[in-house]
Amino acid sequence: MKYKNYGNLKKRLMINKLKPKSEFNRNILTLMSGTTIAQAIPIAISPILTRIYTPNDFGVLALFLAITSIFASIANGRYELAIMLPKKDEDAINIFALGFIINCFISLLLLILVVIFNNYFTKLLGNNEISFWLYFVPITVFIVGLFNILNYFNTRKKNYKDIKNATILKSIVLAIAQLSLGFIKSGVSGLILGNIISNGFANIKLAKNILKNKRLILKIKLVKIIILAKKYKDFPKYNLISDLSNTLTLQIPFFVIPKVFNITVSGYFFFAQKMISIPSLLIANSISQVFFEKISENNKNNIKNMPIFLNILKKLLMLSLPMSIFIYLFSPTIFEIIFGKEWRISGEISQYLAIIFFFTFIVSTLSITLVSYNKLKFLAIWQYLYLFSSIVFFFLVYYLELEFNIFLEYYVLHQVVLYLIYFFIIFLVVYKMDESIS
Structure with a gap:
C-alpha cells in the first residue's frame, strides 16, 4: 500500500512539474487549449465543407463577413477596450452597459439603412446574391458587438476557463450548422447562418457570469455611464x-x-x-x-x-x-x-x-x-x-x-x-x- 501511495504521489509531482508555474503562462495555456480545440473542429470539417460549398459560396461569405466586420469593429464605440482599465468592477460594469447601449443604437441604424437602401447597396457591391443577406448584417453586428464586451469583461475577471468553453461551444455549433445546412440546401446559406448562430451560443455562455452577479448589475447607473463615457472618451475619439x-x-x-x-x-x-x-x-x-x-x-x-x-x-x-x-x-x-x-x-x-x-x-x-x-x-x-x-x-x-x-x-x-x-x-x-x- 505504501509503495502504491508513493507511486501516485510521484506521478502527481511529475504532473505538477509539467504545469506552468506562473499565472501568466497558465492563463495563456488555458485560452490556447480552448482555441486549439475550437479551431481543430473547423479544420477537421474543412475537407467536407470544400466539397459541399463552392469557391463562389466562399466568395459571397467573404463579402458578407467583410461588411459585418467593418461595422462590428465600432459596434461598442470601442469602449470594450476600456473595460480592462478601471480598478473598480462597478466602473467596469457601467462601461459594459455603455458599450451595450451603443451597440443597440448602431445595429438599429443599420437595420433602417438596409431596409431603405438595399437595392442601392446591392448594386454598389456588384453581387446580386448578397442582397438577401444584407438583412442579416444588423443582427450579426449586434451579436459580434455583444461578444466583444462580454469577452473583455470576462477577461477582466480572469474567467479564462469560461472564455475557453465559450470558444469551444461556438466552434461546435458552427460545425453542426454549416454541415447540416449545407447538406440540406446548396449555396452560401449554411456558411452565413452557421456564423450567426454560433456567435449567439457563445454569447449565452459568457453572459451567465454577468447575469448571476445581480449586485453588480444593480450598480449600473445612467449618471455613472455618462461620467465614464467622458473619462474614456479617447477610445471613441481616437480608436x-x-x-x-x-x-x-x-x-x-x-x-x-x-x-x-x-x-x-x-x-x-x-x-x-x-x-x-x-x-x-x-x-x-x-x-x-x-x-x-x-x-x-x-x-x-x-x-x-x-x-x-x-x-x-x-x-x-x-x-x-x-x-x-x-x-x-x-x-x-x-x-x-x-x-x-x-x-x-x-x-x-x-x-x-x-x-x-x-x-x-x-x-x-x-x-x-x-x-x-x-x-x-x-x-x-x-x-x-x-x-x-x-x-x-x-x-x-x-x-x-x-x-x-x-x-x-x-x-x-x-x-x-x-x-x-x-x-x-x-x-x-x-x-x-x-x-x-x-
Missing part, C-alpha cells in the same frame, strides 16, 4: 475611427478582388487567408489577451513592461518562423490533398500569405500594448497610414488591371513594409514609457 479604418483596410481585398478578378477568385483568396489565420487564432490571440491583462496590471502598479515585452517577442519569433517556412514550402500540396484539386489555387495563394503571416503574427499580438498605455493617437496614425496606402495600392491594382500573381507580389511587399513601421512604433512606446518610470 473608433482608426480601428474602423484598420478593419476597412483588412476587408478591402474582398470588395476589390471580385471587381478586378471575380467572386470565385475572392473565394480562393478568402479560404487561403482563413487557413493561414488559424495559427494566429490558436496562439497569438490567446497570448495577446493575457499579455493585455498583464501589462495593464503592471501599468497600475508602475512596473516596467520591456522585460515581458521582449520575452513575448522572443516566443513569437520562435513560433512564427517555422510555421511561415512550413506554409511556404508545403501549402499547395497540402491544400490539394486535403481540400481537393480545385483548392490547390488557395494553397498557391497561401505561399504569398505565409510571408505576411510571419510579420502580422508577431506585430498584431504586441499591438495591444498601445491600448494598455492609452497611446491611441500613435495607433490611429499608423491605421490611417495603413488605410491610405491600401486605398492607393488597390486603386492602382484596379486601374492597371494587374495579373493576379503580380497583384499578390505587390500585396506582400505593401503589408510587410506597413507592419515593420507598426512594430517600430510599438517598441518605441514601450521604451519611452519604461524610461519615465523611476
